[in-house]
Amino acid sequence: MFAAPVPLDGRASVAYDAYMAEEPELAPMSLELLPRIRAEVDAEVAAIEDLSRGGRFIVSQPSVPGLDGDPQVPLLICTPAGAPASRPVLYFMHGGGFFCNDHRIGLDQQLETAERFGATLISIGYRLAPEHPYPAQINDAYAGLLWAADHADEFGIDPERIVVTGYSAGGGLSAALALTVRDKGGPRLLGQLLMAPMLDDRNDSASAMQMDGIEFWNRSHNGFGWSSLLGDVQGGADVPQYAAPARATDLTRLPPAFLDVGSAECLRDEVLAYADRIWQAGGKAELHVWPGAIHAFDRDDPEARISKAAVAARHNWLERLLATD
Numbered sequence: 001m002f003a004a005p006v007p008l009d010g011r012a013s014v015a016y017d018a019y020m021a022e023e024p025e026l027a028p029m030s031l032e033l034l035p036r037i038r039a040e041v042d043a044e045v046a047a048i049e050d051l052s053r054g055g056r057f058i059v060s061q062p063s064v065p066g067l068d069g070d071p072q073v074p075l076l077i078c079t080p081a082g083a084p085a086s087r088p089v090l091y092f093m094h095g096g097g098f099f100c101n102d103h104r105i106g107l108d109q110q111l112e113t114a115e116r117f118g119a120t121l122i123s124i125g126y127r128l129a130p131e132h133p134y135p136a137q138i139n140d141a142y143a144g145l146l147w148a149a150d151h152a153d154e155f156g157i158d159p160e161r162i163v164v165t166g167y168s169a170g171g172g173l174s175a176a177l178a179l180t181v182r183d184k185g186g187p188r189l190l191g192q193l194l195m196a197p198m199l200d201d202r203n204d205s206a207s208a209m210q211m212d213g214i215e216f217w218n219r220s221h222n223g224f225g226w227s228s229l230l231g232d233v234q235g236g237a238d239v240p241q242y243a244a245p246a247r248a249t250d251l252t253r254l255p256p257a258f259l260d261v262g263s264a265e266c267l268r269d270e271v272l273a274y275a276d277r278i279w280q281a282g283g284k285a286e287l288h289v290w291p292g293a294i295h296a297f298d299r300d301d302p303e304a305r306i307s308k309a310a311v312a313a314r315h316n317w318l319e320r321l322l323a324t325d
Helices: 010-022 034-042 108-117 136-150 169-184 206-210 219-233 268-280 305-324
Strands: 057-060 073-080 087-093 120-124 157-167 189-195 257-262 285-290
Touching (some): 073 136, 087 108, 087 136, 087 169, 108 120, 120 136, 136 169, 157 169, 157 305, 169 189, 206 219, 206 268, 257 268
Parallel strands (some): 087 120, 087 157, 157 189, 189 257
Antiparallel strands (some): 073 120
């Protein structure tokens, strides 16, 4: 038992109070809510001219072959105009608990990072659960990565400088993709940038219990995401590491990792545990726990000091990673 949840950061607390004034009870996530959530997402899909940021990016949207006869995988490729060839790549997987969101929304932070480092941003439109359970998502991510590496010359990218990155479910997919490339082959990944990643299907950590009901991404939403992905095997003994990276027994030979998470979110402890196990395996990991922060704090309030600090820490890690390659 916990005496109390972790206190929220000042600005996070204000935003939380405003949210709760509109949603006094956090409804449990369910299949009945899914159409409404997806409709809200569809309304936010950005137009090409918005993604180009006034012509500063060249934008294309190819669909590429899926893995082993799977459907084609839609990609969004954003290249900084005028950037020299042999660019690094930010290979991005969106969040949404595996069951919602789109690879063309919520990319402001990723585009800013790509522009800062002269990198190409590739965002992956992986299939969503529960209509497409595991392994659809990791298969799509892997297929897109292999295609991007094979077409590196065409797009002016360096296949030796690919950083896989993602938020929430996309962070978990990024970690799973690093494991997949290590075990099954593919381009050498330069790093993995894991932002509040969903890593553990068991959904039973101390932080998951402590922070349940405190914010929108609580145990109900997290559990719904994992059950959508895994069905009846969720929480059991046979969950593959390429679905839930926390299940991996070997974390050696992985690319350097950056992990961050809020202290006041349910995913906190699984992220801490994953970083610790990378260190125990002799790997490289940088971990940041943002005090009082909730899930997606830096996206919900990008002007907050703590949000700017989080983005700066990620940029600092990327700068060092690219400089030492």
